[in-house]
Structures are given as structure tokens and as C-alpha cells.
Amino acid sequence: MDNDQKSETLISLKAKAEIKLLPAVIETVRKVTRKYGMPKNFARDLELASEEACHNVIEHAYDDEEGYYDLEIRREPGRFVVTVKDQGIPFNLKLLKEEEPHDLGIKLMKAKTDQVNSHYLGKEGKVVELVKYLPSTEIDSSKSLDDIVEDEKEHPQPEDFSLRLMRPEETVALARCIYKVYGYSYPHEAIYYPKKFASLIESGLVKSCVAITDSGEVVGHLGIFLETPEDKVGESALAAVDPRYRGQGLFPRMKKLMMNVAAQHDLFGLYSRAVTAHIASQKSNVKMGSKLTGFMIAHSPPTAIFKKMETEEDSYRRSVALFYVPVGEDREKEVYIPQKHAEILEKIYSHLELKRNLSYPVSIKVPQDPQSEIYSHYLPEMSSVFLRVNKFGVNFIDELRLHIQEMLQKGVELIVLNLPLENPATALLCPEIEEIGFFFSGIIPEFLNGDALILQYLNNVSFDPSKVAVYSDFGKDIFSYVVSQWEKTEQI
Numbered sequence: 153m154d155n156d157q158k159s160e161t162l163i164s165l166k167a168k169a170e171i172k173l174l175p176a177v178i179e180t181v182r183k184v185t186r187k188y189g190m191p192k193n194f195a196r197d198l199e200l201a202s203e204e205a206c207h208n209v210i211e212h213a214y215d216d217e218e219g220y221y222d223l224e225i226r227r228e229p230g231r232f233v234v235t236v237k238d239q240g241i242p243f244n245l246k247l248l249k250e251e252e253p254h255d256l257g258i259k260l261m262k263a264k265t266d267q268v269n270s271h272y273l274g275k276e277g278k279v280v281e282l283v284k285y286l287p288s289t290e291i292d293s294s295k296s297l298d299d300i301v302e303d304e305k306e307h308p309q310p311e312d313f314s315l316r317l318m319r320p321e322e323t324v325a326l327a328r329c330i331y332k333v334y335g336y337s338y339p340h341e342a343i344y345y346p347k348k349f350a351s352l353i354e355s356g357l358v359k360s361c362v363a364i365t366d367s368g369e370v371v372g373h374l375g376i377f378l379e380t381p382e383d384k385v386g387e388s389a390l391a392a393v394d395p396r397y398r399g400q401g402l403f404p405r406m407k408k409l410m411m412n413v414a415a416q417h418d419l420f421g422l423y424s425r426a427v428t429a430h431i432a433s434q435k436s437n438v439k440m441g442s443k444l445t446g447f448m449i450a451h452s453p454p455t456a457i458f459k460k461m462e463t464e465e466d467s468y469r470r471s472v473a474l475f476y477v478p479v480g481e482d483r484e485k486e487v488y489i490p491q492k493h494a495e496i497l498e499k500i501y502s503h504l505e506l507k508r509n510l511s512y513p514v515s516i517k518v519p520q521d522p523q524s525e526i527y528s529h530y531l532p533e534m535s536s537v538f539l540r541v542n543k544f545g546v547n548f549i550d551e552l553r554l555h556i557q558e559m560l561q562k563g564v565e566l567i568v569l570n571l572p573l574e575n576p577a578t579a580l581l582c583p584e585i586e587e588i589g590f591f592f593s594g595i596i597p598e599f600l601n602g603d604a605l606i607l608q609y610l611n612n613v614s615f616d617p618s619k620v621a622v623y624s625d626f627g628k629d630i631f632s633y634v635v636s637q638w639e640k641t642e643q644i
Contacts, residue, residue: 159228162188169210169219169238172532177223178203184225185232190286196331197264198234198284200344204257205236205280207345213240231266231285239277257347260324313371313397315405317413318360320350325370326362333392340377340390356381359417360390361409363402371397374406376414376422379529379540385476385598386414388424391433407440415479420598422479425451425472434473434623442475443504444627446594446606447634449620450566450613452534469565469613471620473627474594474606482507487573487603490582493592496633500595503626508603513576524548526555536566540600544577549584556588560611567609568593574602582607591637594630610638 163184167177181202185195202223209221221238261268267283318326323346330343342349342358352358356378363372371394376386388410393402414422424442426433434444450469484507489497491512501508524545529538537559545551552569559567569590571578582605586592590607597603617635622628 159226162225162227164222164224166220166222167206169214169221169240171207171210174203174206174210175533177206181223181225181234188227188232190232190284193331194284194286196335198232198282200327200331201261201264201268201282201284202234202236203344204260205234205282208257208280209236209238209240213238215241231283233284234282235279236282237273237277237279257345260327260346263324263328313363313365315361315363315372315409318353318362318373318375320353322362322364322368322370323347323349323353325364325368326360326373329370329373329394330390330392332394338390343390359386359410359413361406361413363393363397363406370394372402372406374403374410376410376419382601383599384418384420384601385596386419386422388422388477403436404440407436411477411479418480420478420480420483421476423474423476423596423599426475428471428473428620428622431621431623434475434621434627437473437475437477438624440477442477444473444624444630445476445500445504445596446474447620447627447631448472448474448568448593448606448608449617449634449638450608450610450615452536468616468619471615473622473631474596476504476597478506478597485509485574485602486511488513488576488579489573490579490605492583492586496592496630497595500630504597506597511576511579513579521545524551526551528555530559530562530564532562534566535564536568537564538568538570540570540604541572541578542600544575544581548577548581549588552585553588556609563611565611565613567611569607569609570596570600570604571607572600572602573605574600578605586641589641591634591641593634608638610641 163180165177165180167173178199182195182199185198186192190198206221206223213219213221219238219240221236224235226233226235261282265282266285269281269283270279271281272278326349327343327346330338342352349358353360358375358377360373360375362370364370373390373392374388375390377389378386388407391403391406411422423445424437425448426437428434428447449471451472452470454468454470486509488511491514494512498510501510521543522545523543524541524547525543527540527542531537539555556567569585571582573595585607588609590609593606593608595603595605615638617631620631622631
């Protein structure tokens with residue numbers, strides 16, 4: 153880039169202050185800055201800072217009123233500038249000028265940019281300006297800046313690190329580690345909002361461990377996520393190891409620590425969703441004693457980035473393998489199996505070696521509540537919704553159809569339905585549910601205060617089974633069955 157160039161506005165847009173539009177706005181920052189020559193890692197920093205600035209407007213500027221904000225990207229000699237302007241409730245801009253701010257969001261903006269400017273504009277509102285300077289390295293040289301950065305990390309002198317539970321104030325350092333591993337694509341959106349992630353830790357819905365150096369750099373992470381405080385099984389997720397520290401057995405050490413933490417908090421077990429773009433995560437889960445329980449095909453958008461791992465880039469949504477490992481004493485219980493899936497479920501339960509009595513109801517009368525209780529967790533950035541059925545009402549199928557209709561109107565691509573296997577209604581209603589377009593995906597033990605049957609619904613989503621890497625022969629059998637059930641929905 154020519155340092156003598158004049159300042160020019162590359163793009164200017166007005167966006168409604170709604171969280172569901174934020175991914176599209178930030179994608180614009182990414183695409184425009186990369187298109188006009190900003191190195192990838194610098195562009196990621198500017199994206200993260202821009203998202204925090206926009207998120208502050210969305211969360212705080214308008215309360216419950218409708219509002220808008222303007223975002224502009226300028227290219228100036230040697231730097232890029234992103235401005236975020238709104239006419240909402242005045243924010244204490246003095247906080248942005250503090251040398252040592254206490255607000256994690258402001259710390260993030262300052263950490264990821266070279267300069268943060270702020271101004272009140274009277275009746276015109278207020279503006280936050282984020283400045284990111286370009287490196288002195290020639291951008292269009294034969295070697296990209298990303299290659300240079302990676303070369304510097306090939307033979308590092310890693311600091312010693314310790315393994316311990318994470319503290320809320322370390323969320324910004326964690327975000328940096330996640331960027332090194334996944335870029336800006338990890339499905340758990342809270343990781344990109346340090347304040348939000350810190351609040352999850354403080355609330356107990358997230359328990360995390362970190363590998364952290366003496367200088368405070370997070371080089372590894374693994375968390376346990378709960379959807380509700382009453383859950384007795386947590387999701388083992390957000391596994392990340394800095395590329396410089398791979399090959400030191402960090403993941404199994406973190407997994408072992410978090411299994412002990414889960415047991416101390418009286419959880420029955422942990423489930424995890426291992427990526428299928430490669431077999432490394434599946435292999436690690438098996439080595440740690442986890443057992444495969446199913447597959448969610450087309451689980452997440454095709455944006456995951458795994459540095460130093462060869463994965464084929466394509467436009468397909470990514471699939472995941474489901475794993476479960478018990479951490480507490482197993483409970484003997486009865487589960488009600490849909491006749492259609494009896495053989496595959498018997499195979500999965502045998503593999504799990506849990507204390508289960510399998511029953512196969514055919515025509516027994518199932519007591520139902522007047523109203524169904526269906527918990528919905530909508531993730532717009534993943535174009536997905538996860539439904540948990542706590543109670544079956546007399547009009548359950550009609551209520552489920554309404555949920556589907558609402559989600560399809562929003563353009564949701566994936567609906568995951570979790571059904572309680574301790575309730576005979578699951579086995580009896582399964583055929584009607586699948587007539588709507590759902591198909592078998594697997595189970596998660598103890599997920600609904602008892603085992604959960606997992607069904608999926610795909611909305612005009614392309615899926616290619618050949619893109620999925622499966623580690624074990626047992627996994628290949630389960631995956632083949634899931635694919636066969638999906639193929640039947642394609643014929644409906």
C-alpha cells in the first residue's frame with residue numbers, strides 16, 4: 153500500500169441496533185479491510201474492537217427503544233479507521249480515555265487497536281473512533297505477514313505455564329488465544345464478548361480452566377457449559393491450544409482437570425461436540441475415555457478455522473460427533489426406546505456401558521399435561537435453534553409445528569430437538585415427529601435430568617457425507633445410520 157495515498161471512505165452503512173444484525177455488520181468490516189490490503193491478523197483485531205463498540209451501542213444506547221447506528225471504514229496513509237456513531241443515551245466517554253480502564257470491553261478495544269478516540273457531537277450524538285496502524289512490513293512482498301508471524305512461532309521459546317481455573321478478568325486474554333486457534337469463527341458467540349463471558353463464569357453457567365504463562369498470556373483453555381443451573385450434565389467445549397504449545401499433552405491435562413471439577417460440582421457427566429473436519433478431536437475424546445453417542449450433521453456454519461490443521465474449505469455446514477464421559481456415579485434407570493430406532497439405540501447404550509433398562513412401549517396411555525413445556529435457545533449467528541422438551545402437552549405436535557414455522561420464517565437452517573427418554577411419550581410420539589421432517593441424530597445421557605434423544609431438522613441445507621471424517625469403526629456405523637435417516641427426510 154502506498155503510504156502517500158489520500159484518506160478515502162471505503163464504506164459507510166446504517167444499521168438497526170439489534171444483536172441479530174451484528175454478525176453481518178462485522179463481516180463487512182472483515183471483508184472490506186482484507187479487500188483493501190490489511191493483513192489477516194490485523195483485520196481480526198479491528199473486527200473484534202469494532203464488534204465491542206457496536207455491541208455497546210446495541211446493549212446500552214437505546215434501552216427498549218428502536219435505534220440505529222452508523223459505521224464507517226476509512227483508509228488513511230498507513231492505517232485504517234473504523235468509526236461507530238449513534239444518537240442514543242450518552243455514554244461516559246471519559247472511560248475510553250482512562251489509561252487503565254476497569255471495563256473489560258474498553259480494555260478489549262484498546263488492546264486490539266492502536267488508538268481509541270471518542271467525541272460528543274451535541275445533538276448529533278456521539279462517536280467512537282478505532283484506529284489500527286498497518287505494519288511496516290511490505291504487504292505485497294513475496295511473503296505475507298501471516299506467514300512471517302507463523303515463521304516466528306515455529307521455534308519459539310515458550311514460557312512456563314500453569315494449569316488452573318480461569319478468573320473472570322482473564323477473558324480478554326482468552327479471546328486472544330481463541331483468535332490464534334479459530335480466528336473469528338468459534339460457534340460459542342459469548343467468547344467474543346469478554347464482559348458476557350465473564351458474567352457466565354461468575355454465574356456458574358461456565359466453568360473454565362486455562363493454561364496461563366507467568367506473563368498472563370492464556371495459551372490453552374477448556375470449559376464446561378451449562379444451559380441452566382439445574383443441569384446435571386455439562387458440555388465440554390471451547391477447547392483451544394495455542395499453536396506454539398501443541399504437542400505437550402495440554403488437551404488431556406485440561407480435560408482431566410475439568411472432569412474432576414465436574415465431579416466436585418455433582419455433575420453426572422460431560423458431553424462434547426467434536427469436529428469432523430479432521431479426526432484429531434474425536435481421537436482425543438476416545439483416548440480420554442469418552443464414548444461416541446451420535447452425530448449432528450450440518451451443525452454449524454462453514455466458517456471454522458483450525459490453524460496448522462489441513463481442512464478442506466467449502467460451503468457446507470460443519471458436522472460434529474457427539475461424545476459422553478461419566479464423571480460421577482451412574483444411576484440405574486429405565487428409558488423408553490422408539491421401536492424404529494431400537495437396534496441402533498441398543499448398540500449405543502451397549503457401547504456406553506451405562507446402567508439402563510430399555511423398554512419399548514407400543515400402545516400404553518401416556519399422561520400428558522394441558523400445555524407443553526418447550527425451552528428454545530436461538531443462536532442467530534449459527535442460524536440454529538435448540539429445543540428442549542420438558543413436558544408433553546396434549547397438543548404437543550401442533551405446538552412443535554408452530555415452533556418450526558416461526559424458526560423457518562427467521563431463515564433458521566438447523567433445528568435440534570432434545571426429547572426425554574425417561575418419558576414414554578418420546579417413544580410413542582417419535583414417528584409423528586419424524587413425519588414433520590425430523591430425523592435421528594443420537595443421544596446425550598443425563599441431558600434432560602435423564603437421557604435425551606436427539607433429533608434434527610434441516611431447512612434447505614446442502615450436506616455431503618463425504619466431507620465428514622470419522623475416527624472409529626463404531627463411529628462409522630453410527631454415522632452411516634444417521635445419514636440414512638437424513639436421506640429419508642430428503643424424500644418427504
